[in-house]
Amino acid sequence: MSDTYRLSHSDKQLLSERISELLDALSAGIYEREESFRLCLLAALAGESVFLLGPPGIAKSMIAKRLAEAFDQASFFDYLMTRFSTPEEVFGPLSIQELKDHGKYLRLIDGYLPSSEVVFLDEIWKAGPAILNTLLTVVNERVFRNGAEVIDVPMRLLVTASNELPEEDSGLEALYDRMLLRVFVNRIQQKENFKAMLLGEYQLPEVASELRITHQEYHYWQQCLQRVELPESVFDVIYKLKQAIEQVPAELSELSEQAKDLYVSDRRWKKALHLLKASAFFNGRHEINPLDVLLLEDCLWHNLESRQYVQACVQHFAVNNAFSQLAIVEGCELLQAEYLQLQTDIAQQLQLMASVEVGLRKEFFQIDLSNARPFSSEVGAKLIRLVVLQQNQGVNERDHGETRWVYLEPEQLLKRIRAGEAELLGYVNQSKTLMTLRIELDASHGLVIRDIASRPLPLGLVSADGIDDELKQRWSAKVDDLQQQLKQLEIQLVQSRRLFHQALPHSFINPRLPELVEASLVSAEQQVAKLKGQIERHLYRLQNIAEFFES
Secondary structure (H helix, E strand, O other): OOOOOOOHHHHHHHHHHHHHHHHHHHOOOOOOOHHHHHHHHHHHHOOOEEEEEOOOOOHHHHHHHHHOOOOOOOEEEEEEEEOOEEEEEEEOEEEHOOOOOHHOOOOOOOHHHHOOOOEEEOOHHHHHHHHHHHHHHHHHHHEEEEEEEEEEOOEEEEEEEOOOOOOOOOOHHHHHOOEEEEEEEEOOHHHHHHHHHHOOOOOOOOOOOOOOOOOHHHHHHHHHHHOOOOOOHHHOOOOHHHHHHHHOOOHHHHHHHHHHHOOOOHHHHHHHHHHHHHHHHHHOOOEOOHHHHHHHHHHHOOOOHHHHHHHHHHHHHHHHHHOOHHHHHHHHHHHHHHHHHHHHHHHHEEEEEEEEEEEOOOOEEEEEOOOEEEOOOOOOOEEEEEEEOOOOOOOOOOOOOOOOOOEEEEEHHHHHHHHOEEEEEEOOOOOOOOOEEEEEEEEOOOEEEEOOOOEEEEEEEEEEEOHHHHHHHHHHHHHHHHHHHHHHHHHHHHHHHHHHEEEEEEEEOHHHHHHHHHHHHHHHHHHHHHHHHHHHHHHHHHOOOHHHHOO
16 A cells, blocks of 8 residues: 555644544533543544443433534434334435336435434334344445445444343344444433533534544545554454453453353454554554553443453453563562572582481581681681671671671581581671671571571581582573573563553543553562562672682
């Protein structure tokens, strides 16, 4: 298709603003019907059909009449169906003159449905088969067969309405399936809106002429819609939502009874894609965004029970999968688990272990310090150096900051640790002041030291042999991998937030969904930040743990 049908960035922004202003103008003075106007206008712009479900007297017909004012000089047709309605009342009376003069069976369609651009059919399920069969052809093909002549129907929007759903096995399923958007319209709920409705002027303001859509604009935009793209990543979002709806997420298992009879035809999915393209285009974008996909909550339900399920499913999907929020959170959990496993692996390899010896009266513990690398204190005493293997906040109140090493007299350690725990005097890091240190053996008989919060930290012995080069390389590679995973999580979060904000403001989506998405992204961001704060310094420490045994 020619680039003639691709709008510039500035034109798209102006179009988005105009549609937003048009929606405000259409819904002005009609209370708590903003959602109905959003969805009906989107359907009109996409050339799709809408079914309004709700009790009588709640402005369903007014919604359709106002939608006609969205278009410049649009013809409007409305009709209240009854069991006695005839095709002549909907599609036009037969031309007696044509039948008499030429023997042709033709209808006079001017002013009736086949010549109208916006159509409202109330109590649609009461219509007889003759009307419904013809209507099905009009909706499917946008043509009307008038005798031997096939006429293009200019209908941009068909709004049907009823206070009930079609009965099962009534033969109405085919037409009902063509109603892509299904909107439940309720009575006014808010007290102030109810008061304003009672006391307000019935005369609605006119839609400004500069906001109305001309014939040329409408048909030009239909060509532009064909250029809207479906990114592979957004297709994956749609497919995941399809799977979620069909399989019932575990978190929504209590709604499984409502979902069991839900059926969404392939045709409905196909038509829904066109609607999502329209949503993207009239929000000023050239490709579908995951936020557009959430409009499917008004396309996929079949009855009020499945409506509750689909809405719950879409909401669950919005806060978990639409912008990869759950993948980011699960990535944090996986990264933390891998980090803890690496920390455990290092401790298992380096922690100084005690053996159990049996004496005359009882068992005692013994540590092999024969290969310890000797160090000298300021007073010439021979010391051993033990490395604290985990991140910490210090092992003595008098020493501020992290403890990397402690220095102990080997004879005192060997003597006092025989009972499994001891308080010893030693040096911390580069301090020249003796401090009291609590040394113990853990359940596996590994040597630990208590920090100022009384948490046990494993200790490793600095030996003459140092650390095996293969171990150092393996740990270093794992730390690099964890750091890269953390970086990827941050990048994924930035991309998700950017993708989300690219879709805002959104003219058609239910406002509660972007709010939920925003909250879930903030939560994911907090988890990434928390994880980064917890392990970034730890990873640096593990990266350089071998140096603690060598410096």
